[in-house]
Amino acid sequence: MEIMQVTGSLVCSQRVPGLEHWNLRVLRSPKGKLSVAVDPVGASPGNWVFTASGSAARFACGNPETHTDLTIGGIIDFWEPDG
Amino acid sequence: MEIMQVTGSLVCSQRVPGLEHWNLRVLRSPKGKLSVAVDPVGASPGNWVFTASGSAARFACGNPETHTDLTIGGIIDFWEPDG
Amino acid sequence: MEIMQVTGSLVCSQRVPGLEHWNLRVLRSPKGKLSVAVDPVGASPGNWVFTASGSAARFACGNPETHTDLTIGGIIDFWEPDG
Amino acid sequence: MEIMQVTGSLVCSQRVPGLEHWNLRVLRSPKGKLSVAVDPVGASPGNWVFTASGSAARFACGNPETHTDLTIGGIIDFWEPDG
Amino acid sequence: MEIMQVTGSLVCSQRVPGLEHWNLRVLRSPKGKLSVAVDPVGASPGNWVFTASGSAARFACGNPETHTDLTIGGIIDFWEPDG
Numbered sequence: 144m145e146i147m148q149v150t151g152s153l154v155c156s157q158r159v160p161g162l163e164h165w166n167l168r169v170l171r172s173p174k175g176k177l178s179v180a181v182d183p184v185g186a187s188p189g190n191w192v193f194t195a196s197g198s199a200a201r202f203a204c205g206n207p208e209t210h211t212d213l214t215i216g217g218i219i220d221f222w223e224p225d226g
Numbered sequence: 227m228e229i230m231q232v233t234g235s236l237v238c239s240q241r242v243p244g245l246e247h248w249n250l251r252v253l254r255s256p257k258g259k260l261s262v263a264v265d266p267v268g269a270s271p272g273n274w275v276f277t278a279s280g281s282a283a284r285f286a287c288g289n290p291e292t293h294t295d296l297t298i299g300g301i302i303d304f305w306e307p308d309g
Numbered sequence: 310m311e312i313m314q315v316t317g318s319l320v321c322s323q324r325v326p327g328l329e330h331w332n333l334r335v336l337r338s339p340k341g342k343l344s345v346a347v348d349p350v351g352a353s354p355g356n357w358v359f360t361a362s363g364s365a366a367r368f369a370c371g372n373p374e375t376h377t378d379l380t381i382g383g384i385i386d387f388w389e390p391d392g
Numbered sequence: 393m394e395i396m397q398v399t400g401s402l403v404c405s406q407r408v409p410g411l412e413h414w415n416l417r418v419l420r421s422p423k424g425k426l427s428v429a430v431d432p433v434g435a436s437p438g439n440w441v442f443t444a445s446g447s448a449a450r451f452a453c454g455n456p457e458t459h460t461d462l463t464i465g466g467i468i469d470f471w472e473p474d475g
Numbered sequence: 476m477e478i479m480q481v482t483g484s485l486v487c488s489q490r491v492p493g494l495e496h497w498n499l500r501v502l503r504s505p506k507g508k509l510s511v512a513v514d515p516v517g518a519s520p521g522n523w524v525f526t527a528s529g530s531a532a533r534f535a536c537g538n539p540e541t542h543t544d545l546t547i548g549g550i551i552d553f554w555e556p557d558g
Contacts, residue, residue, distance in 0.1 A: 393499075393510065393511040393512065393543060393544055393545050394510060394511070395501075395509055395510075395511060422509070432491055433489050433490070433491060434489075442485065442487070442499070442511045444491075444494075444542050444543060444544050445544045446528075446529050446530065446544050447529070447530050447533070448493075448530075448532065448533060448542045448543055448544045449542075449544075451493060451533075451540070451542045452491045452493055452494070452542035453491070454491070454492070463491070463542075464491075465490060465491050465494050465542060465543075466487035466489055466490035466491065466494060467487060467488075467489045468485060468486070468487050469486045469487055469488050469489075470486050471483060471484075471485055471486065471501060
């Protein structure tokens with residue numbers, strides 16, 4: 144899973160059926176690459192999140208009929224170096 | 227899911243059975259990489275779209291028997307910074 | 310799906326059972342990266358093709374028991390800029 | 393599967409249901425890229441591990457209902473050049 | 476599928492159940508990236524091989540319960556330019 148930051152939302156009136164009704168967030172990787180993810184946790188711009196990709200993305204939004212390849216899996220509170 | 231721009235269409239008379247009859251669009255990533263996607267939404271050249279990859283691509287075109295790994299999921303109207 | 314050019318064939322006498330009997334083509338991406346793909350369409354060296362990856366690659370060769378992650382989906386006749 | 397080093401843990405109070413209760417480790421690739429993985433083997437910071445991605449990640453943690461795309465598959469004791 | 480060279484073996488006493496008993500090879504891509512693969516064909520260090528990734532990797536080792544995302548699919552004898 145990847146660590147990304149929420150930068151905003153995407154407005155798409157014309158979508159395939161399996162992606163209607165979902166909030167789509169624009170995420171930015173630490174290297175600046177933009178991606179689009181389904182957001183089942185309610186993340187806000189500026190939040191750091193981790194994402195699940197591939198078939199895990201479909202299951203992570205609670206409905207495997209959702210045609211996403213990237214879903215926000217959780218909002219990062221902080222990151223513990225452990226050592 | 228990725229943000230890409232439609233640049234044109236692909237003409238392929240010889241295809242595997244699971245990809246016949248589909249419009250195939252050539253897409254360009256922000257970094258200039260070209261990809262080919264199935265288009266179930268009717269995007270036009272110049273449109274910015276987001277794409278679903280992997281197994282989600284098969285489901286996103288409404289028929290999981292379609293042998294694609296990339297499908298246009300929607301046409302981007304605009305992109306809201308949210309903040 | 311990706312756009313690649315066929316550069317040759319691969320000779321492998323020792324293979325896993327799910328890849329016996331298939332023609333394996335060596336493909337080169339526009340950036341020069343080499344990959345190996347199952348070829349159900351009969352592409353020739355020099356042909357530009359598009360490829361399906363992931364689970365779509367297994368289905369695209371007509372037999373999901375084929376253990377490939379990359380299959381040629383069609384031979385590109387030409388590429389129409391549309392605009 | 394990839395070779396990565398454990399650098400710490402991730403604290404996320406707000407997660408999707410399929411990732412509750414799991415230890416999430418932050419891993420660093422040899423090139424410095426950070427990823428997040430489910431840890432079913434009990435790795436410690438500093439350990440070198442190998443990871444399974446994609447659908448294998450869901451199965452590797454012993455419960456395919458876990459919505460992960462990256463799971464630690466084992467702790468590397470040492471790496472034998474064989475030659 | 477990718478072309479890689481076997482560089483050695485990996486010793487991991489602590490593994491997830493779905494990867495016990497398998498020989499794990501360290502492979503190097505032409506660009507120098509290291510990966511770990513299950514080896515059902517008995518490759519030796521120095522051999523050039525091609526690999527199957529994703530769900531094909533699970534099937535390629537003959538047991539889809541194996542939690543791998545990369546499996547050696549065959550040993551390359553030689554590579555025929557065809558032209």
